[in-house]
Amino acid sequence: MSNPRLVRPSNHPPAAAEAGGVRPLVFVKGAGALSNPQGRFERDARTPFDDGWGLDDGPGPQAPISVAREVARSIISRNQSPDIPFDLSVNPYRGCEHGCIYCYARPNHAYVGLSPGLDFERRLFAKSNAAELLRQELAHAGYRCQPINIGSATDAYQPIERTWRLTRAVLEVLSACDHPLTIITKSALVERDVDLLAPMARRGLAAVYVTITTLDPALARIWEPRAAAPWRRLELVRRLSEAGIPVGVSIAPLVPFVNEHELEQIMTEARAAGASSAFYMMLRLPWELKDLFVDWLNVHFPDRARRVLARLGDLRGGAGAHRLNDPRYHTRMKGQGKWAELLRMRFDVASRRLGYGQGRVALRTDLFRPPGHDGQMALFPVSDVPPAGAR
Numbered sequence: 380m381s382n383p384r385l386v387r388p389s390n391h392p393p394a395a396a397e398a399g400g401v402r403p404l405v406f407v408k409g410a411g412a413l414s415n416p417q418g419r420f421e422r423d424a425r426t427p428f429d430d431g432w433g434l435d436d437g438p439g440p441q442a443p444i445s446v447a448r449e450v451a452r453s454i455i456s457r458n459q460s461p462d463i464p465f466d467l468s469v470n471p472y473r474g475c476e477h478g479c480i481y482c483y484a485r486p487n488h489a490y491v492g493l494s495p496g497l498d499f500e501r502r503l504f505a506k507s508n509a510a511e512l513l514r515q516e517l518a519h520a521g522y523r524c525q526p527i528n529i530g531s532a533t534d535a536y537q538p539i540e541r542t543w544r545l546t547r548a549v550l551e552v553l554s555a556c557d558h559p560l561t562i563i564t565k566s567a568l569v570e571r572d573v574d575l576l577a578p579m580a581r582r583g584l585a586a587v588y589v590t591i592t593t594l595d596p597a598l599a600r601i602w603e604p605r606a607a608a609p610w611r612r613l614e615l616v617r618r619l620s621e622a623g624i625p626v627g628v629s630i631a632p633l634v635p636f637v638n639e640h641e642l643e644q645i646m647t648e649a650r651a652a653g654a655s656s657a658f659y660m661m662l663r664l665p666w667e668l669k670d671l672f673v674d675w676l677n678v679h680f681p682d683r684a685r686r687v688l689a690r691l692g693d694l695r696g697g698a699g700a701h702r703l704n705d706p707r708y709h710t711r712m713k714g715q716g717k718w719a720e721l722l723r724m725r726f727d728v729a730s731r732r733l734g735y736g737q738g739r740v741a742l743r744t745d746l747f748r749p750p751g752h753d754g755q756m757a758l759f760p761v762s763d764v765p766p767a768g769a770r
Contacts, residue, residue: 411478418489471545510548536566559742620653
């Protein structure tokens with residue numbers, strides 16, 4: 380059975396409409412995006428039209444997920460953003476199978492000539508030399524140890540990690556040289572690596588942040604369709620905490636009139652499960668993500684779409700739905716204005732009431748031993764052969 384085409388509702392904001400006409404939207408089983416728009420760097424615009432043979436409605440219900448091997452040139456990403464709590468990060472994968480419609484990393488797929496829509500969820504890249512590059516960069520004479528965040532752009536524990544095991548290899552490198560790390564994930568697969576993380580945590584070298592955006596399974600199924608269910612993430616917090624690993628909860632993103640009302644409940648349940656810290660972020664809609672999210676909102680919440688977009692506009696400077704993103708430091712994460720201040724007050728009150736710690740876990744950097752000093756890193760060879768069963 381072919382996918383039904385979803386025509387954009389008439390109340391869709393004009394700013395998101397395409398010059399070539401209404402973009403056909405499709406339901407793809409297990410996907411978050413409803414379309415596959417061109418990336419912003421494409422030179423030629425393509426508009427579907429009916430030539431008598433019918434329109435192509437896009438990927439079918441069982442659209443396959445493909446994984447391409449990527450030989451990366453570097454693996455440690457550096458940033459100097461004053462509103463990001465880490466300077467170094469490692470992302471073993473490009474694209475994310477979880478399919479979260481709100482993911483701010485979606486526009487990055489345009490850099491490889493693919494769509495931030497369905498391509499981001501279905502055409503993935505595995506940086507097969509991640510562990511080897513990490514060893515080389517950590518061994519560089521000029522390297523200065525700082526905590527490395529794993530999974531800041533795309534989830535390092537998305538389903539393909541079961542086969543590729545690139546995140547596991549990265550952890551083995553960091554563990555072997557006592558390098559501090561943080562992980563942010565919404566996947567229960569991180570439990571597989573407790574054997575590495577628990578000993579590191581006992582030495583003050585590891586912390587995990589579990590993203591929980593909703594406790595409503597119906598909402599989770601449509602806006603983060605291939606991620607772990609909310610109850611499973613709470614169980615993950617509990618199991619990591621019981622293993623002695625410091626656990627925080629990331630409530631990101633918050634969207635007015637969609638999941639924002641769950642803030643205190645999420646904080647309460649996560650604290651009961653063992654989370655010791657918490658933080659939140661407002662929805663960010665850079666580049667192509669704006670139209671993707673507006674399409675999703677109009678299809679799944681047509682009754683409140685205008686209200687949601689108007690509030691997002693207020694949080695981004697009071698320009699209404701015509702300005703849905705603010706890239707400026709210090710305001711892009713939390714928004715500005717009275718609604719942003721109210722949300723901050725709610726978070727602060729709940730944090731004090733529940734006994735959350737202030738800030739993130741401080742990790743040690745004084746134990747770091749550069750790779751190669753004792754020959755230990757030679758235990759991790761890099762293979763040019765794809766892992767068995769890799770898709």
